[in-house]
Amino acid sequence: MGALLEVSGVSVSFDGFKAINNLSFSIDTGELRAVIGPNGAGKTTFMDIVTGKTRPDSGKVEWGRPGRDLLRLSESQIARLGIGRKFQRPTVFVTQTVQDNLLMALKKDRDPLSALFYRADAVDLGKVEELAVEIGLQEHLPRLAGELSHGQKQWLEIGMLLAQDPQLLLVDEPAAGMTPAEREHTTDLLKRAAQTRAVVVVEHDMEFVRRLGCKVTVLHEGAVLAEGSLDAVTSNQDVIDVYLGR
Amino acid sequence: MRLLILCLLSASIFLTIRQPVALANDLQPVLQENASVIERPSRQTAGIAIEALFASGAAGVTHFLAQWRDKQVWRTKEDGIFYFGPDARGDIELVDIDTGESAGTVSSRDLVQVKPNSGVRAVIDAALVRFQLSDPDPTVRAVALDTLERSADASQLIPLRASIQEETDPDLRSRKERLEGLLIISYGQSAEERIAAMERFKGDTGIDVRAAINPLLATRLEVAKSLPGDKNVARTLVPGRDIDLDVAYAMLVDADFAPAPVTRADRNAALVSHAADGRIGAILLETLNTEAARDAAYQSLAETGKVPPTVGAEERGSLLANHVFYEVYAEPDRAVTAAAVGTLNSINRAVDLNQLADLALDALSLASIYFLAAIGLAITFGVMGVINMAHGEFIMMGAYTGYVVQQFISNYTVSILVALPLAFAVTFAAGVLLERLVIRHLMHRPLETLLATFGVSIALQQLAKNIFGTQARPLTAPEWLDGSLAFNDIVSISYIRIAIFVLAVIFFLLLLFILKRTRLGLEVRAVTQNPSMASSMGINPDRINMLTFGLGSGIAGIAGVAIGLFAQVTSELGANYIVQSFMTVVVGGVGNIWGTLAGAGMIGSLQKIIEWFNPSNTLAAQTYMIMFVIIFIQFRPKGIIALKGRAAGD
Amino acid sequence: MSETALNTLQQRSFFLRNPSVLVFLAILSLLTLGATLMSEAFGIGLLSTSFIKTLGKTLCLCLIAIAMDLVWGYCGILSLGHFAFFGLGGYMIGMWLMYERTKDIVVESLAGQALPPTPEEIRDAIGTQIFGVVGGSEIPAIWYFADSLAVQLAFVVLVPGVLALGFGWLAFRSRVTGVYLSILTQAMTLALSLYLFQNDSGLRGNNGLSGLQNIPGLTLVPQAVISVWFLWASALALGLGYLLAAWVVSGKFGNVIRGIRDDEPRVRFLGYPVETYKLFIFTLTAVIAGIAGALYYPQAGIINPAELAPIASIFLAVWVAIGGRGRLYGAVIGAALVSLLSSAFTGGQVPDIPLGFATIQWVDWWTVLLGFGFVLVTLFAPQGIGGLVDQLVRKGDR
Structure with a gap:
């Protein structure tokens, strides 16, 4: 199976500060991958580049086979290609119900006219119900998203990502600010999601990463420092230096 | 005063000897000769009278002229003698014109005040200026120059030249020389002299230079069968390109080169005057509700000879093509106008x-x-x-x-x-x-x-x-x-x-x-x-x-x-x-003084440049400027000087 | 189930889900009917013709307020340019009204001539009549279709629509948002009004278009009757506009634009082309504003560039804010209340307050009151009157 996303030789700098420095990275279809790294390693900038929010100064980002150049597409076009993104802080539409949030994310035509004439039918409502069960919010469908707890909002956002039915999920620190029980639920959600699509999880928390049990990429100063199983990278001398200081 | 003595009173060695008896060079007799003009002068007669005063060689002419101008001359009703006296009412203290001594106090009722009008005063001034140009007091000379610069004529060229030689003040001297040059351009004797003067003023941005040269280049529009060789032609005009076709045709008509056109109003009037019982011949008046129908009706009248025929488009075209339209300079000398064009061009470049x-x-x-x-x-x-x-x-x-x-x-x-x-x-x-x-x-x-x-x-x-x-x-x-x-x-x-x-x-x-x-x-x-x-x-x-x-x-x-x-x-x-301020901030970029400086510079110069292209219309200038800003934002959404990275906020 | 039956069901469900729409339409119908019955032309004559016109104009202002609410309250774009679209709609219909009316007058005055007038003569006379005031007699090219009601009506929709489309495309494409966008829309409005102020704009400079209350061909119909007709037309337009707006915001489209208002990047990462949505709503509301203007100015009788000045658009935002944005009825309440109060206070219908040492003259002090009052509303009732109504309704529910 070929690579789903291929990032090669990407660099970007802000006012002289190199946030990403000749980064190369690739992920296969249906792969679960954790990306770790200290603060300022360029994890979020990496996601910004893949999702089209930031344009790199140089390098290539290609999607699928044959490779499609993501750098020429807008954020929404990239999202429609099948890359879903979850932000660090939960971002759901707080003034709308859980059901409306999920309906909006549901994979449908995204143009204004389709949205204007769209009316939810039984099939779509059924899908939303299914997703709600999956993320454990079936009780909360008619509630406003703003009334949910922090963890529930995170799950709702993951549910919205799943509703988009993407081939690649980019998840930024999903466990931040969660109780241990919530973390466990989140781990399960992500693992189940990875059975049908590729998932990239950016995370600080080693325990969380260990529970995911997948290949790990370590970023440092905007470049890949090490890659492999968690045990392999944690025993890598470079990684130890970076995390513990020289 | 020295010039006065030299030029006008060289013969008068008695100047300093004051005697109560009438002397040969006393002014009063000369005044009496011209009494009626001096008392009630007009612009024309005043000039003649002044010349007569100078010609007489009498002493104190310039002093008298100054007093005359300032309405400080009186004439007694009784014997018609002129005296100096203040411009006032009531009792007037008179001063003898020749001796400068008091001649007693007389009620203004027994006197006639000599009050030249403003036109005459200007004539007196012009006469006085020549002498003031050589006055020992530099301020007087400067004032005289001011007057001369405002209104100069050919007659002042010679006294001006004479005064340059003895001018000691360098500023005044250069002003005099400049004025001399300008006067030569307008009134110089020979073409060579004038051309040389114009050469001197190449690239000079003074308004006075352009005022002196522009009249030389004034043109008159003329039409002829062929271009005349004896006239100083500025350029020929092509009808339709340089000159409106209707205007050109009207010129042909005025010069009797072409028949008068039948205007719409003429045509309509002719139609109405030939109408009877609601019809013109066989044509009903009601049907004449288009231009084409009216033209046809007029044509039918013309064929019967009742009205003059219209000038067809073809005929009109050939008439226009067979005549030459040209502008001719008022100045006949080609070399002079060529030099004027050259100087004016170099001036215009400097002015730009x-x-x-x-x-x-x-x-x-x-x-x-x-x-x-x-x-x-x-x-x-x-x-x-x-x-x-x-x-x-x-x-x-x-x-x-x-x-x-x-x-x-x-x-x-x-x-x-x-x-x-x-x-x-x-x-x-x-x-x-x-x-x-x-x-x-x-x-x-x-x-x-x-x-x-x-x-x-x-x-x-x-x-x-x-x-x-x-x-x-x-x-x-x-x-x-x-x-x-x-x-x-x-x-x-x-x-x-x-x-x-x-x-x-x-x-x-x-x-x-x-x-x-x-x-x-x-x-x-x-x-x-x-x-x-x-x-x-x-x-x-x-x-x-x-x-x-x-x-x-x-x-x-x-x-x-x-x-x-x-x-x-x-x-x-x-x-x-406020809106301009907003534009400045938006264009310059936020959170940076340099950005505001750049924005203000850009908005300010842009507005001025647009106004320059279209000076009469500041409203349009603002409209275009705002449109420019909207377009500008397309290319630099965060302004000229934008913060980058995380600080910019997304 | 047949397709029509399904459609009816959906239609019904739209009203069932939005009962406030029915309430609004009922109130609007009653108001129009009541005003008609009390008018001089069709009823007991309790309401003067000028008051009927004021009512009709207010309904038009409510319509543009709905447009403003859609674009700002729902989509979060604080446009300070919608009154420009309103004015453009007015200018477009005004051109036809003025041209045809002048033509009637000119034809009448030329009728006495020996020769029947030619089309050129009529056109020349119209040109002199209309543009003499700005020192011209040529009819500008933009008046080419002024004799065609159908074309000018199309322009009422097209001109604001195309301007909004062009401006919106430029602005949204370069991701101008927030206060930047507000300032740009304000600049656009200012540019337009300055342009119209010029004598060579082809629209009579600061004289504007006048005599718009006279409907060509209907010179014999008294203004009392015409005013009621326009009241009906305005009420119909407002009703349809409200219905359209309610339908637009009720479904997924409404959720998307609310999403854009609350969290634009999130909507973008869900795959929605945010710029297209903004452009759609910006253009749609510009068209609604144009229609509202086309109904307003024949009732006002005159339009000039001052009407398009940026301050009018800001006042529009103030109405919607006071009424309560994000609620369609809020926009209507705000526009009706503030514009009626403004005309009452500045029209001398409210008695001045003597304070002994000085007298509060409302003509002078109303704007001060409105300005500071608006600040208070923003501070203490950010959801406006509509927000207060919502609180009361919710209390009733519990």
Whole structure:
């Protein structure tokens, strides 16, 4: 199976500060991958580049086979290609119900006219119900998203990502600010999601990463420092230096 | 006086010997000879009389002329003798014209005052000027030159030349030489002399030079069968390209080269006059409701010979093609006009360059005003992310503060010096008040802040109207700011604008210093780039917001005083500048003084450049400028100087 | 189930889900009917013709307020340019009204001539009549279709629509948002009004278009009757506009634009082309504003560039904010209340308050009151009157 996303030789700098420095990275279809790294390693900038929010100064980002150049597409076009993104802080539409949030994310035509004439039918409502069960919010469908707890909002956002039915999920620190029980639920959600699509999880928390049990990429100063199983990278001398200081 | 003696009274060796008896060179007898003209002169007769006075060789002619001009000459009713006497009523103390001694006091009822009208006075002046040009007093010579520069004619060329030789003052000498050159251009004897004079003035931007040369190049439009060889033709004109076809045809008609065209009105009148019983021949009048039908009806009349035939398009075309339309110079000498064109071209090039310099000065002064008006806005926008729609009203408050101060302090210099800090204080306080009462409570809701400050804006504007009325109030600049610094006839800048430029530079440097070199500036920059980080470092963002808002508003007050000095103070003063200020901030980029400087420079020069292309229409200039800004934002959405990276905020 | 039956069901469900729409339409119908019955032309004559016109104009202002609410309250774009679209709609219909009316007058005055007038003569006379005031007699090219009601009506929709489309495309494409966008829209409005102020704009400079209350061909119908017709037309337009707006915001489209208002990047990362949505809503509301203007100015009788000044658009935002944005009825309440109060206070219908040492004259002090009052509303009732109504309704529910 070929690579789903291929990032090669990407660099970007802000006012002289190199946030990403000749980064190369690739992920296969249906792969679960954790990306770790200290603060300022360029994890979020990496996601910004893949999702089209930031344009790199140089390098290539290609999607699928044959490779499609993501750098020429807008954020929404990239999202429609099948890359879903979850932000660090939960971002759901707080003034709308859980059901409306999920309906909006549901994979449908995204143009204004389709949205204007769209009316939810039984099939779509059924899908939303299914997703709600999956993320454990079936009780909360008619509630406003703003009334949910922090963890529930995170799950709702993951549910919205799943509703988009993407081939690649980019998840930024999903466990931040969660109780241990919530973390466990989140781990399960992500693992189940990875059975049908590729998932990239950016995370600080080693325990969380260990529970995911997948290949790990370590970023440092905007470049890949090490890659492999968690045990392999944690025993890598470079990684130890970076995390513990020289 | 020496010239007087030399030129006119060389024969008079008795000048210094004063005797009560009439002498050969006494003026009174000459005056008596011309008495009727002197008492009631006209422009024509006065000139003749003056020449007669000079020709007589009598002493004191110039003195008499000056007194005559100033209405200080009287004539007794009894014996018709002329005397000097003050221009007054009642008892007049008379002075003998020749001896200069008192001749007793006479009631004005027994006298006739000799009062030349203004036209005659001008004639006298012109006669006097020649002598004043050689007056020992340089101020008199300068005044005489002023007169001559305003109205010179051929007769003054010789006395002017004569006076140049003995001129000792270098300034006056060069002025005289310049005037001599100009007079030669207009009245010179030979073509060579005139051409040489024109050569001297190449590239000279003075208005007087163009005034002297332009008449040489005046042209007259003429038409002929073929181009005449004996005339000084400026250019030929092609009908339809250089000259309107109808105008050209009308010229042919005037010159009897072509039959008069039948105009629509002629045609209609002819149709009406040949109509009878609602029809013209077989044609019903009701059917003549199109141009084509009327033309056809007229044609049928023309065929019967009742009306003159129309000139067909073809005939008209061939008539126009068979004649030459040309402009001919009033000046017959080709060499002279060619030299004039050459000099004028070189002058125009110099004038263009100077106008460019003047435009640059204008743009600079406009940019200074925009900078002062916008910098406060830019600071608050940069630090707090809010647009203060009431900023314009703070500018207005500053201007009114200046006005009120002038009501109490009558010395304009002192009042401006008091008004500047006071305006700053007043608007600083208003800004702090607005920040504490309104803006602080709308943190992170920039659109609502915009609307709330708009509410403040309309309330303040109406309040100003209620307090000060709708009529404009003056804010008078001190006298030393009156007038302007003129580099030549084209490039000049008023002192007020220089003062505003200086003010803008001072505030630019001051703000640069505050932001880069002081603790407050450090904190302001920290809050601008990352408010939450700044507050976790122990900076109190509330205090910073309040101070920056006050500072921004305070500068608006200063800008108000500055603007009030050259514009009328009304309640709409600020509103007139607010959109330009917004444009300046948007174009320049947020949170950076250099950005505002660049924005102000760009908006100011752009407006001036557009006005230059279309000087009559400032409304259009503003329209195009705004359209330009909208397009500009496409290419630099964050302004000329944009913050990059995380600090820019996404 | 047949397709029509399904459609009816959906239609019904739209009203069932939005009962406030029915309430609004009922109130609007009652108001129109009541005003008609009390008018001089069709009823007991309790309401003067000028008051009927004021009512009709107010309904048009409510319509543009709905447009403003859609674009700002729902989509979060604080446009300070919608009154420009309103004015453009007015200018477009005004051109036809003025041209045809002048033509009638000119034809009448030329009828006495010996020769029947030619089309050129009529056109020349119209040109002199209309543009003499700005020192011209040529009819500008933009008046080419002024004799065609159908084309000018199409322009009422097209001109604001195309301008909004062009401006919106430029602005949204370069991701100008927030206060930047507000300032740009304000600049656009200012540019347009300054342009119209020029004598060579082809629209009579600061004289504007006048005599618009006279409907060509209907010179014999008294104004009392015409005013009621326009009241009906305005009420119909407002009703349809409200219905359209309610339908637009009720479904997924409404959720998307609310999403854009609350969290634009999130909507973008869900794959929605945010710029297209903004452009759609910006253009749609510009068209609604144009239609509202086309109905307003024949009732006002005159339009000039001052009407398009940026301040009018800001006042529009104030109405919607006071009424309560994000609620369609809020926009209607705000526009009706503030514009009626403004005309009452500045029209001298409210008695001045003597304070002994001075007298509060409302002509002078109303704007001050409105300005500071608006600040208070923003501070203490950010959801406006509509928000207060919502609170009351919710209390009733519990």
